[in-house]
Amino acid sequence: MAGLACAGALRVQGYEPVLFDKGRRPGGRLSSLQLEDGMAWDFGAQFLLAGEGAFAAQVSAWRQAGLIAPWPEGPEGALVGVPAMSTLVAAQCGGHDVRFGAQVQRIEHGGDGWQVSGPGWREGPFGALIVATPAEQAAPLLSLHDLAMAREAAAARSTPCWTVMAAFDQPLAAVPSVLRDAGPIAWAARNSSKPGRTGRECWVIQAGAQWSADNLECDREAVAERLLALFAAQAGIEPPSTIFLKAHRWRFALPYGQTAGAQWNPVLRLGACGDWCLPGAIEGAWRSGTDLAARIACSLEAAPAESQRLSRTG
Numbered sequence: 001m002a003g004l005a006c007a008g009a010l011r012v013q014g015y016e017p018v019l020f021d022k023g024r025r026p027g028g029r030l031s032s033l034q035l036e037d038g039m040a041w042d043f044g045a046q047f048l049l050a051g052e053g054a055f056a057a058q059v060s061a062w063r064q065a066g067l068i069a070p071w072p073e074g075p076e077g078a079l080v081g082v083p084a085m086s087t088l089v090a091a092q093c094g095g096h097d098v099r100f101g102a103q104v105q106r107i108e109h110g111g112d113g114w115q116v117s118g119p120g121w122r123e124g125p126f127g128a129l130i131v132a133t134p135a136e137q138a139a140p141l142l143s144l145h146d147l148a149m150a151r152e153a154a155a156a157r158s159t160p161c162w163t164v165m166a167a168f169d170q171p172l173a174a175v176p177s178v179l180r181d182a183g184p185i186a187w188a189a190r191n192s193s194k195p196g197r198t199g200r201e202c203w204v205i206q207a208g209a210q211w212s213a214d215n216l217e218c219d220r221e222a223v224a225e226r227l228l229a230l231f232a233a234q235a236g237i238e239p240p241s242t243i244f245l246k247a248h249r250w251r252f253a254l255p256y257g258q259t260a261g262a263q264w265n266p267v268l269r270l271g272a273c274g275d276w277c278l279p280g281a282i283e284g285a286w287r288s289g290t291d292l293a294a295r296i297a298c299s300l301e302a303a304p305a306e307s308q309r310l311s312r313t314g
């Protein structure tokens with residue numbers, strides 16, 4: 001979200017960003033899994049709110065484009081991507097040069113600009129470089145180039161989140177579509193109650209930060225079984241029989257204590273953005289990306305726009 005928000009705003013200014021993402025498909029922490037048979041889950045962010053100011057205008061544009069819709073069975077004011085949360089990210093990729101499956105391991109600065117490389121590949125030079133990953137993944141990349149920026153990233157902390165995707169052969173008729181803060185379960189939601197989803201009874205179950213931290217290195221299958229049992233206990237039902245059950249570990253799920261703001265070093269032409277820079281999760285990520293783009297455009301305005309090739313990792 002942050003990287004694409006930044007790239008989109010820079011593109012409007014005439015720059016040509018190239019994006020590298022280690023994921024196989026668009027999403028990041030707005031990822032969704034869709035299987036044949038009508039099974040689907042948003043296993044990262046669950047919903048967004050209308051927000052304020054420029055973000056509210058963006059949300060309204062997404063809504064008019066049919067990319068998001070209200071979720072009447074969700075929390076008050078909840079909006080969700082249609083047909084999946086990842087749609088919001090996928091739609092923003094259009095028109096950009098995005099390389100998926102491209103894990104950035106090194107960023108190097110030389111006389112002709114920035115080089116970006118990963119296992120078996122190297123790209124560049126680029127006129128500027130933006131790191132738009134969770135703070136814990138940004139800090140090591142930034143640390144060789146801008147210690148102050150790396151320190152801001154290193155000071156940010158994220159809580160983990162074990163998430164379970166489950167599909168049941170019968171609807172859980174007695175359970176409301178959203179369960180919140182129920183013992184170790186921070187959130188459980190009937191994904192199939194979101195607009196644009198059809199078919200099977202699919203649920204997303206997310207453990208709280210403490211449970212996730214306590215069980216961070218546990219076996220994936222065991223976590224899936226335990227969270228399903230905890231969910232059933234909290235919902236007051238017998239553990240339902242599943243036709244699909246999978247756990248996903250978000251090591252860096254939700255940052256807290258964000259104060260840094262989007263980062264920009266005009267001398268090195270190195271920037272950083274992401275939800276660790278501003279509060280508000282999806283909204284904070286989007287704001288940090290657009291704030292950074294405005295700062296970059298301001299500081300590069302003396303250079304001819306056509307000659308700028310920009311890159312973003314993440």
Ligand SMILES: Cc1cc2nc3c(=O)[nH]c(=O)nc-3n(C[C@H](O)[C@H](O)[C@H](O)COP(=O)(O)OP(=O)(O)OC[C@H]3O[C@@H](n4cnc5c(N)ncnc54)[C@H](O)[C@@H]3O)c2cc1C
Pocket residue numbers: 001002003020021022023027028029030043044045046047048049102103104105132133134137161163206250252253254273274275276280281282283285313314
């Ligand atoms: C389980 C969960 C539930 C959530 N629920 C909500 C919610 O309901 N509402 C809400 O507003 N927010 C929610 N959030 C938070 C929200 O998802 C994030 O705040 C937002 O998506 C962050 O966007 P971002 O662009 O900063 O980071 P990310 O989405 O994490 O994007 C960073 C990208 O960097 C890539 N990357 C990382 N390292 C590298 C590397 N070395 N090389 C290349 N690529 C790399 C990743 O693949 C990823 O695509 C939730 C998050 C989680 C995990």
